[in-house]
Amino acid sequence: MVKPLMVNAFDPASADNLDADLRALLVRRQKVLGPSYKLFYEEPVHLVRAQGVHMFDAQGNRYLDVYNNVPSVGHCHPHVVEAISKQVATLNTHTRYLHELILTYAEKLISTFPPALSNVMFTCTGSETSDLALRVARNFTGGTGIIVTETAYHGITSAVSEISPSLGEHVPLGQHVRTVPAPDPLRGDAADVGATFAKHVQSAIDDLKRHGIKVAALIVDTIFSSDGVYADPAGFLAPAVDVVRRAGGVFIADEVQPGFGRTGDAMWGFQRHGVVPDLVIMGKPMGNGLPIAGLVAKPEVLKDFALRARYFNTFGGNPVSCAAGLAVLEVLEREQLQQNAKTVGRYMMQGLDELAKRYRQIGQVRGAGFFIGVDLVKDRETHEPDPAFAIRLVNGLKKRFILIGASGPEGHVLKIRPPLPFSRENADEFLNAVDDTLREAHANC
Structure with a gap:
């Protein structure tokens, strides 16, 4: 089986399920950019602006950015x-x-x-x-x-x-x-x-x-x-x-x-x-x-x-x-952002470790500072990766206005790398959303 070229890529075959505005953008994009450019998520996000640790879509929805390391000191600082x-x-x-x-x-x-x-x-x-x-x-x-x-x-x-x-x-x-x-x-x-x-x-x-x-x-x-x-x-x-x-x-x-x-x-x-x-x-x-x-x-x-x-x-x-x-x-x-990454990152890892005690799909939490991986498994004894569950969580979090990604050879590791001004309050928002998403996903297993 050929593995997907990109983890969590949007499938153009599902475009008919999107609203008219998104479909129109996809048609324009395909016409001028061709097939090489990929999009994230089951339903793509149309972003129009960003500030600090947040990004905003065309409908005014505010997303917590837990993924983008490019704006390291925060969007539009x-x-x-x-x-x-x-x-x-x-x-x-x-x-x-x-x-x-x-x-x-x-x-x-x-x-x-x-x-x-x-x-x-x-x-x-x-x-x-x-x-x-x-x-x-x-x-x-x-x-x-x-x-x-x-x-x-x-x-x-x-x-x-x-x-x-x-x-x-x-x-x-x-x-x-x-x-x-x-x-x-x-x-x-x-x-x-x-x-x-x-x-x-x-x-x-x-x-x-x-x-x-x-x-x-x-x-x-x-x-x-x-x-x-x-x-x-x-x-x-x-x-x-x-x-x-x-x-x-x-x-x-x-x-x-x-x-x-x-x-x-x-x-x-x-x-x-x-x-x-x-x-x-x-x-x-x-x-x-x-x-x-x-x-x-x-x-x-x-x-x-x-x-x-x-x-x-x-x-x-x-x-x-x-x-x-x-x-x-x-x-x-x-702004002492390295120290912030250390203290808030440790707080996030502790919160994720607590979630791992309640959800057996979390095989391991690892990382340092604001670069954390959550290894998702089918079985804690065999450590068999569970990429399908990872993608469910990524898209479940997106529905809760949390932007995150996945990595690893099977795409089974949640990749957490927020902008460096990410606060303890932001971490709580993220951890609560992860808990909610895991609870929903676990109930539907």
């Missing part, structure tokens, strides 16, 4: 909006002219990293950054082999789609790519997650070598979001990083989703594991919705590539995007 507006009315150009703002932003951004990571190259998207990271890693190591997890997602360029198994079986992996199981303590070796993950990485390195391929990099999203959200025990990544470095490869931390304080414990996901990557990928949350991304690197890893390869990105590092990025860092600091 006034400080970010003002910074963008002021800069776009002043100057917008590229990095081949001197400009102070890019330097001010780069300095503030780099100050959040360990001292060994002191260079940054700006791009527009996480996909571009992943592509650039692969080029730098291969240039530095002389290898071509890449190791990723089995349901990883790192972007959509030609090169990066080859290391993104979550794109589906019709997007082939590169011959130089090897996949390893996610560090799943529920279905794997819970006694020593780190040792087991490192063993799988070593096996991938050995297989590459047997095929005459030298390893270039291990690349992981440090919260393993597409694999189903795996955060603990903190530190489990370190043995695998040691393994890949002993083989002559580098470690690339994909921080697009766990970065910028989202895990609560640290500014960057890799810091929870006590490791310093060679390269760090950043993206979506950097500009709170404005396209800006970047690659942070150890100077010794980047130097040879920078000297030999002609690299330029017209929009990467433009003043307007840098203004947005700087404003995001300022809001994170002023």
Whole structure:
């Protein structure tokens, strides 16, 4: 059976069940955008505006956003909006002219990293950054082999789609790519997650070598979001990083989703594991919705590539995007959003753990800060995933005006990653809706 290309995708065959306005939008969309663009939910949401942690549809309904990590400091944050507006009315150009703002932003951004990571190259998207990271890693190591997890997602360029198994079986992996199981303590070796993950990485390195391929990099999203959200025990990544470095490869931390304080414990996901990557990928949350991304690197890893390869990105590092990025860092600091993610995130996990005591479909609650996964199972003894139940909950919550998503290899894990200003009151609203939805779903089982 071919798995769906996207979890919780709207089925166009059900369009006849929608109201006339939605059907008309779908017809227009299909005509000009074609079939590649997918929509969420059994009944799509027509959004018209957003503010803070809420989004509003065309009928004026207010949705609590428990899913979108792009507006990291909240939708349409006034400080970010003002910074963008002021800069776009002043100057917008590229990095081949001197400009102070890019330097001010780069300095503030780099100050959040360990001292060994002191260079940054700006791009527009996480996909571009992943592509650039692969080029730098291969240039530095002389290898071509890449190791990723089995349901990883790192972007959509030609090169990066080859290391993104979550794109589906019709997007082939590169011959130089090897996949390893996610560090799943529920279905794997819970006694020593780190040792087991490192063993799988070593096996991938050995297989590459047997095929005459030298390893270039291990690349992981440090919260393993597409694999189903795996955060603990903190530190489990370190043995695998040691393994890949002993083989002559580098470690690339994909921080697009766990970065910028989202895990609560640290500014960057890799810091929870006590490791310093060679390269760090950043993206979506950097500009709170404005396209800006970047690659942070150890100077010794980047130097040879920078000297030999002609690299330029017209929009990467433009003043307007840098203004947005700087404003995001300022809001994170002023409003203490990392600490908020830690305290409210812990409160949410405690609430979900209480629900797990009452509903056996919850196999495990895991995560850190404002990145939480709720693993839904058919049986707590076998841990068999229950993707159908997950989709019922996602759409049941949407009917209660809660926006959420799902991830994992079977689409069986509720993915919880709200904007960072999410409050305790917002968490209570969410937990009550989850309880109500679970009660209804359980009654209809």
